[in-house]
Amino acid sequence: MSNENKSKNIIMNEEEQSLLLNHDYDGIEEFDYPLPSWWVGTFIGGVVFAAFYILYYSFAGGPSLQDEYNHKMAEVNKVREEQSKLVGKFQPDQYQAWIVNKDADEKALEVYEENCLSCHEEKGKGDIGPNLTDKYWKNLKKADAEEIYQFIIVGNEDAGMPAWGDVLSKEELFAAVKYVISIKNTNVPGKEAEGEVIE
Amino acid sequence: MSQNETPESVQNEQKLEQFSYDDKSVKLFIHATLIWGVVALLLGVTIAFQLASWKFNFELPWLTFGRLRPLHTNAAIFAFVGNAIFAGVYYSIQRLLKTRLYSDILTKIHFWGWQLIIVLAAVTLPLGITTSKEYAELEWPIDILVAVIWVIFGINFFMTLKRRRERHIYVAIWFYIATIITVAVLYVVNNLEIPVSLMKSYSVYAGVQDALVQWWYGHNAVAFFLTTPFLGLMYYFVPKAVNRPVYSYRLSIIHFWSLIFVYIWAGPHHLLYTSLPEWVQTLGMAFSVALWAPSWGGMINGLLTLRGAWDRVRREPILKFLATGVTFYGMATFEGPLLSIKSVNGLAHYTDWIVGHVHSGTIGWNYMMVAGILYYMVPKIWKTELFSTKLANFQFWTATIGLLMYIVSMWVAGITQGLMWRAVDETGKLVYPNFVETVVKIVPMYWVRAFGGVLILAGFIAMVYNLYKTIQSAKVEEKEDVFATAPLSAQPIDSHGGSHRKLEGLPLVFSVLAFLAILVGSMIELMPSIMSNKFIVKDARVKPYTPLEIVGRDIYVREGCYTCHSQMVRPMVDETLRYGKRSEAAEFVYDRPFQWGSRRIGPDLHRVGGKYSHMWHYRHMLDPRKVTPGSLMPVYTWLFKSKIKYGSIPKKMQVLKALGTPYSEDEINNSIRNAEEQALTIMAELERDGVDSKMRNKEIIALIAYLQRLGTDMGGSDEVTSAE
Numbered sequence: 001m002s003n004e005n006k007s008k009n010i011i012m013n014e015e016e017q018s019l020l021l022n023h024d025y026d027g028i029e030e031f032d033y034p035l036p037s038w039w040v041g042t043f044i045g046g047v048v049f050a051a052f053y054i055l056y057y058s059f060a061g062g063p064s065l066q067d068e069y070n071h072k073m074a075e076v077n078k079v080r081e082e083q084s085k086l087v088g089k090f091q092p093d094q095y096q097a098w099i100v101n102k103d104a105d106e107k108a109l110e111v112y113e114e115n116c117l118s119c120h121e122e123k124g125k126g127d128i129g130p131n132l133t134d135k136y137w138k139n140l141k142k143a144d145a146e147e148i149y150q151f152i153i154v155g156n157e158d159a160g161m162p163a164w165g166d167v168l169s170k171e172e173l174f175a176a177v178k179y180v181i182s183i184k185n186t187n188v189p190g191k192e193a194e195g196e197v198i199e
Numbered sequence: 200m201s202q203n204e205t206p207e208s209v210q211n212e213q214k215l216e217q218f219s220y221d222d223k224s225v226k227l228f229i230h231a232t233l234i235w236g237v238v239a240l241l242l243g244v245t246i247a248f249q250l251a252s253w254k255f256n257f258e259l260p261w262l263t264f265g266r267l268r269p270l271h272t273n274a275a276i277f278a279f280v281g282n283a284i285f286a287g288v289y290y291s292i293q294r295l296l297k298t299r300l301y302s303d304i305l306t307k308i309h310f311w312g313w314q315l316i317i318v319l320a321a322v323t324l325p326l327g328i329t330t331s332k333e334y335a336e337l338e339w340p341i342d343i344l345v346a347v348i349w350v351i352f353g354i355n356f357f358m359t360l361k362r363r364r365e366r367h368i369y370v371a372i373w374f375y376i377a378t379i380i381t382v383a384v385l386y387v388v389n390n391l392e393i394p395v396s397l398m399k400s401y402s403v404y405a406g407v408q409d410a411l412v413q414w415w416y417g418h419n420a421v422a423f424f425l426t427t428p429f430l431g432l433m434y435y436f437v438p439k440a441v442n443r444p445v446y447s448y449r450l451s452i453i454h455f456w457s458l459i460f461v462y463i464w465a466g467p468h469h470l471l472y473t474s475l476p477e478w479v480q481t482l483g484m485a486f487s488v489a490l491w492a493p494s495w496g497g498m499i500n501g502l503l504t505l506r507g508a509w510d511r512v513r514r515e516p517i518l519k520f521l522a523t524g525v526t527f528y529g530m531a532t533f534e535g536p537l538l539s540i541k542s543v544n545g546l547a548h549y550t551d552w553i554v555g556h557v558h559s560g561t562i563g564w565n566y567m568m569v570a571g572i573l574y575y576m577v578p579k580i581w582k583t584e585l586f587s588t589k590l591a592n593f594q595f596w597t598a599t600i601g602l603l604m605y606i607v608s609m610w611v612a613g614i615t616q617g618l619m620w621r622a623v624d625e626t627g628k629l630v631y632p633n634f635v636e637t638v639v640k641i642v643p644m645y646w647v648r649a650f651g652g653v654l655i656l657a658g659f660i661a662m663v664y665n666l667y668k669t670i671q672s673a674k675v676e677e678k679e680d681v682f683a684t685a686p687l688s689a690q691p692i693d694s695h696g697g698s699h700r701k702l703e704g705l706p707l708v709f710s711v712l713a714f715l716a717i718l719v720g721s722m723i724e725l726m727p728s729i730m731s732n733k734f735i736v737k738d739a740r741v742k743p744y745t746p747l748e749i750v751g752r753d754i755y756v757r758e759g760c761y762t763c764h765s766q767m768v769r770p771m772v773d774e775t776l777r778y779g780k781r782s783e784a785a786e787f788v789y790d791r792p793f794q795w796g797s798r799r800i801g802p803d804l805h806r807v808g809g810k811y812s813h814m815w816h817y818r819h820m821l822d823p824r825k826v827t828p829g830s831l832m833p834v835y836t837w838l839f840k841s842k843i844k845y846g847s848i849p850k851k852m853q854v855l856k857a858l859g860t861p862y863s864e865d866e867i868n869n870s871i872r873n874a875e876e877q878a879l880t881i882m883a884e885l886e887r888d889g890v891d892s893k894m895r896n897k898e899i900i901a902l903i904a905y906l907q908r909l910g911t912d913m914g915g916s917d918e919v920t921s922a923e
Contacts, residue, residue, distance in 0.1 A: 009444050012507050021448055022693075025369040026294040028435070029444035035453065039499060043457070043492035050485035057481045064477050065541070069770035069781070076772050080627035114633065118826040119815065128814045128826065128888070160812030166776065167632040191889075 087170045088153060090146040098174045108182065111175035115164065124183040125190025129161065132180055133188040138195030143184065148177045216364065216686050219679040220293045222580050224306040228286035229577065231314060232569065233663045235278035238321075240656040242271035247649035249833075250800065251642060253823075256833035261325035263833045265759025269336040270324040275561060276334055276424060278317040283569040284428045285309070285352070288375055290576055291435040292359055295369050297684050301358035305351055312348035316341060327757035328398045331792055332413045334420050335389050339400045342390040349386065353379045360706050366690040367703040370451040374431030376706070377459045377713045381423040384717065388725075389416035395854050396847070399753070403858060406787025407474055407735055408728045410795050411467065415725060418466035425560060426528075427459065429568050430497045433525060436572050437504050440517045446503035452699050454496025459713060461490045464720035468539035471548065472769040473795060474784040476734065479724060480541070486720070487539030494532035501525035516591035520571030523599065527563025531556065546617040549765055549799040551641070555609025562602045562655060570594065570662055577666050582676065586668035594658035594665070601654030604647055612644035621773040629776050634802040639829040738785035741912045743860045744905070746848045746870035747877040751905025753851070754898055755794065758835065765796035766805040766909065779806035779914060786913050789860050801832060808911035813881055814888040816903045838899040843878070845871045877904055 009029050011017055019031045056062040098104065112120075116129075124132035139156050140147050152173060153165030168176065249255040249264045256263045293300060300306050319341050323329070329336040337345065356379055360368070368376075389412050392400035404412050438445050445451065467475060467483025502525055505512060512518040534556050538547050547553060578585050585591065619637040622630035631637050692704035702709055728734045744752060755761075768774050770781045782805050787793055811819075818825050821839060823832035848870045856862045866873070875896075881903055882895040894900065 009438075009442055010507070011444070016444075020444060022695075023367070023369075023448070025365065026291075026297075026435075026439070028295075028369065028438045030448040030451075031444045031446055032449055033447040033503070035447065035450055036499060039450075039492060039495065042495070043453075046489040046492050050489040053485045053488070054481055058478045065472060065480075065770055066477070069772075072772050073775060076623065076627045076776075079625070083626045083628075118828070128812055128818060157809065160810075160815055162810070167628065169626065169628065 084165065087165060087173065088150075090149045092146065094170075095145055095149075095174055095177070098171065099178050104175070104178060105182075107171070108175040108179040111168070111172045112179040115168065115172075116176065116179075119160070121190060123186070123188045124180070125188040127191060130194045131188070131191040133183050133186045133190070134193050135185060135197050135199065136193040136195045137198040140198055143198045145177050145181060148180055149173060152176055214686060214689060215683040217681050217683045218297070218299050218364070219681050221289070221300045221303060221306060222679070224300065224303070224310060225286050225290045225576070225580060227310050228282050228289065229573065229580075229666075231282040231310070232279060232286055232573070233666065235274060235282055235317060236569070236659055237656075237663060239271065239274035239279040240652070240659050242267060242274055244649065244652040244656050246271055247645065247652045250831060251645040251649050253831050253833055258834055258836060260327065260758075260837050263758070263835075265762050265833070266325050266327055266329075268762045269329060269333075269759060270321065272334055273320050273324065273336065274317070276420065277320070280425060280561075280565050280569070281313065283565075283572070284378075284424075284432070285313070286576070287432040287436070287572050288356070288428065290580070291371055291432065292356065292375065295365065295372060295435065296359060296363035297365050297682070298359060298362050301355050301362060305355040309348060309352050309355060312344065312351065316344055316348065319344070323398065327759075329756065329759065330390075330392065330400065330402065331756045331759070331761055331794065332389065332402070332409075333417050333797060335386070335413070335416060338398050339390070339392050339394050340397065342386075342392075346383070346387055346390075349379075349383055353383065357706075357710070363706075364684050364687050364690075366687060366692060367700065368706050368709065369434070369703075370445070370448075370455065371431040371434040372706075373451075373455050373703075373709065373713070374427045374434065376710050377455075377717070378423050378428045378431070380710060380714050381419065381427075381459070381463070381717045384714075384721070385416045385419050385423065389413060393854050393858060395851050399847075399851075401851075401854050401858060402792040404729070404791070404793075405858070406790045406793050407476075407784045409791065409793040410470055410473065410787075411475060411479065411728050412725060413793070414469035415463075415466040415721065418469055419463055421557075421560065422462040422465075425565055426462075426494075429524075429528075429565060430458075432568060432572060433497070433501050433521070436568075436575055437501055437521050437525070440515075440521060440571070440575050441505050441508045441511065443504055443506070443508060446500050446506070450496050450500050454493050454500070456716065457493040458490075458497070460716045460720070461486050461493055463717045464724060465490055465539065467724065468544065469797065470795075471539075471541050471544045472771065473767050474782050474787065476728075476784070479728075482724060484539050484541055484544075488536045491533065491536040494535075495529060498525055498529035498532070501528075516585075516588060516595060517571050517574045519592075519595050520567045520574065523595070524564050524567035524571060527559055527567060527602075531560040531564060534559065545769070545771065546621070547613060549797070550613035550617045551609040551644070551798075552613025552617070554798065555606045555613060558602070558609070559606050562598070562605065566598065566655070566659075570598070570659075573662070573666060577669055581670050581673035583669060583673040586665050586672065590661050590665040594661045597654045597658035597661070601651040601658065604651030604654070608644040608647035608651065612641040612648075615644075616641050620777070621771070623773055623776065627776075629773060632777070634777070635827050635829045638800070638831055642831070735784045735788060737788060738783070738913060741785055741788060743789045743855075743862060744908065745877055746852065746866075746874040747843075747901050747904040748908050749851055749855070750843055750845075750848065750874065750898075751901035751903070752794075754838070754902050755905055756792070760804075761794045761796040763796075763798065763800035763832070764802065764804045765799050766793075766803065767795040768803055768805050768910075774803070778803050779910070782910070783913060786910065789855075791855065791858060791860075801830075804906070804909055806910040806914055808907050808909040808914060812888075813884050813903050813907070814890070816906055817885055817888075817890060817899060820899055820902065835899075838902060839894065839897055841898045842896050843874070843898055843901050845874055848874055874901075881907075 019033055021030045021032050023030045119129035120132055121127040130138050137143055139151055155161040155163040246264055246267050289300060320337055323338060324336060328338050330338060391403045393403060394400045402409050464486035465483055467479045468487045471480050505522055512522045538544055538556060574591060616637045619631045624630050693700050768778045768782045775781060815826060820835045822834055823830040849867050852862050852867045852870055878895050878900045881900050882892060886892055
């Protein structure tokens with residue numbers, strides 16, 4: 001091992017020879033090539049960017065993330081308010097028209113399985129959420145389409161029922177209502193009855 | 200060995216000093232690198248499969264993702280890379296300084312102490328003994344051991360430096376100095392904690408402060424454990440292997456000082472869009488962008504040193520690995536600043552893009568460099584020839600292809616999921632309101648990543664075999680080679696060089712300056728948060744956790760829930776729609792340690808309190824797929840068997856009180872009764888849903904108590920409004 005590094009480093013040409021420093025560490029020598037100009041540009045660019053960025057956002061009143069968020073949130077809230085006016089009001093004729101279209105049954109099951117199944121279980125027999133197939137209702141005073149529709153929109157967060165109006169579109173809400181009505185009084189054995197008898 | 204051939208030494212020939220190298224210790228560290236490398240990669244592959252299919256969690260507490268993921272990161276960083284650093288540093292400093300390591304005994308203590316730490320980590324982390332601070336999960340007794348062993352390493356290193364026979368210190372040594380000093384500072388400051396018992400402690404920092412200190416540490420662990428020591432190793436092994444002079448000395452100087460000065464500021468880029476005060480976020484982003492050029496300075500010096508030898512890079516495995524390592528370093532240090540730009544980070548944070556980015560560093564840079572260095576060192580140090588170049592080439596290609604599969608699959612997964620999370624339709628609703636939809640979508644990418652990992656592991660095993668065959672072929676030699684050179688006193692400081700050249704002759708001054716360089720950014724970013732109470736505006740609505748919630752929170756920490764769930768609703772429209780009101784700094788003042796997390800494999804949990812019924816959580820922990828079909832979450836059956844340890848509560852509350860949580864003596868004295876009562880309240884509701892009353896003293900109840908409390912003090916989860 002003692003001799004192998006005695007061989008000098010490979011120097012390719014005279015330019016390199018002139019740039020070689022008088023440094024030798026365990027046989028490692030060093031050139032002193034000038035800094036690549038594009039690298040210097042990147043370096044200065046990075047520092048200048050950082051300086052201006054900090055100045056603008058921390059001292060010159062550039063918009064904060066909170067400002068940007070408030071702005072975007074206000075826009076979305078406006079859209080959502082308009083939507084909730086549209087969706088929030090149950091229109092029986094629209095609902096009646098929707099449930100007779102040929103895909104309605106399929107869509108009803110799909111919406112139920114994607115959103116409701118995890119708590120109300122297969123066929124609505126109940127588990128985390130109440131049994132939907134008996135004649136007892138916990139949160140409703142009347143078991144008609146409009147009542148169910150309005151309840152699904154606002155939910156009952158204390159009891160663990162989310163406000164689905166934030167998530168589901170009007171059509172999906174129709175689908176959920178249709179499914180719930182379709183399983184009503186099918187009396188699938190499952191979770192014990194909760195609430196009062198509502199006809 | 201190139202002996203000193205300067206005129207002075209020729210004149211002082213009669214005064215030559217004899218010395219030998221402690222290569223036995225280097226050999227030990229090489230063995231440890233190989234063994235722990237296999238372990239770390241095997242763990243990585245295991246957890247990769249656990250994300251592809253939850254079944255790989257095997258329903259065993261100590262094999263779940265939440266406990267193995269910290270073990271994987273610790274094993275990869277501290278066991279595998281750590282031992283490789285020690286091997287490379289000890290090998291190179293002896294040769295660069297022309298002296299033997301300061302103390303054979305200290306070197307031995309260093310070696311065995313470090314292996315003991317790794318074994319302790321391998322035992323405690325799967326048992327759920329963790330502080331939950333990423334890459335700093337080890338509990339306080341092991342932290343102390345780490346600090347002691349690191350200091351021993353430091354003493355051994357600096358005393359070796361003192362006894363050098365080379366006046367000026369080479370650029371590799373500069374990077375080693377920065378590493379040793381900074382890692383010590385980072386580790387100690389981040390791990391300040393008050394013990395509750397032998398294996399449990401609470402962080403002295405809470406909430407936002409804890410997050411800031413943690414990511415100052417976490418980011419700089421990457422900087423000063425995975426980057427600076429490897430730049431030092433690069434500066435030794437690349438020119439040695441290619442037998443060419445280093446490209447540019449002045450570039451070395453500029454990129455060294457700018458790198459260590461700038462790096463330390465960049466930590467807050469891990470906390471963009473969080474509740475961290477915005478001026479700190481702005482600093483973090485700005486310095487991260489400015490870090491691009493200093494990082495690339497190292498890459499340029501590495502790659503241009505190889506200039507004129509590219510034909511050999513194609514042929515020789517050592518150069519192949521080193522050149523690829525430096526190239527991936529360049530890629531990762533370009534991607535890093537890119538990901539630090541706030542808007543890019545808004546998309547990428549909490550997704551797999553970050554995971555891919557980390558691995559282009561750890562596999563692309565660290566693993567490749569380690570392989571190149573080992574292929575260089577092993578034949579040299581054992582005085583033999585490499586067993587098989589073919590096998591080395593096999594490893595190169597499996598590692599490269601495996602890594603590309605890893606990076607590309609994580610880009611696709613990360614960007615896909617990030618875009619799905621934020622998709623809002625024209626009616627102002629989330630397009631993918633069910634989080635699990637965004638998970639199911641990327642599972643195929645998890646399989647690609649896992650098989651990429653298998654390739655990387657296979658390549659590594661090939662190297663282990665190759666190197667052991669190489670070592671077997673070596674002759675057993677007990678006698679150490681003896682060298683001779685002029686003493687330090689015979690070598691004056693180079694008076695023709697510039698002022699930096701003079702500084703290189705004064706390692707102590709150099710070290711102090713390096714320390715100051717990393718101190719500036721640390722002080723400016725951390726001090727306001729640690730010193731000033733005004734930093735976080737308190738809110739009277741935020742109350743300390745109840746005794747039962749403390750127990751539940753500790754279970755949350757123990758199970759490593761933070762490895763998959765964040766607790767930080769960012770100020771973004773989609774997050775407000777999905778999770779609720781944005782998280783505020785004031786909400787975390789009693790969180791020791793903070794649980795903001797860094798990846799959302801599951802949804803954010805900061806506003807989960809009150810969102811579901813107790814029964815939902817009960818079912819979900821027992822079988823996540825029962826309530827969320829397609830979920831990747833492991834089952835937590837043991838929470839339904841182990842009992843709540845009520846006896847530990849008063850001590851925990853006393854420690855929290857000592858740290859500033861306003862518990863009264865009465866509250867502490869009555870804590871056990873209070874906890875039992877709260878458990879009964881939760882139980883009453885569960886019983887109504889059909890759960891057996893004998894579950895009342897099981898851990899699941901405490902966990903439910905904690906989850907239901909989360910984010911409720913200032914939550915208002917029912918309203919979708921902007922904060923303020």
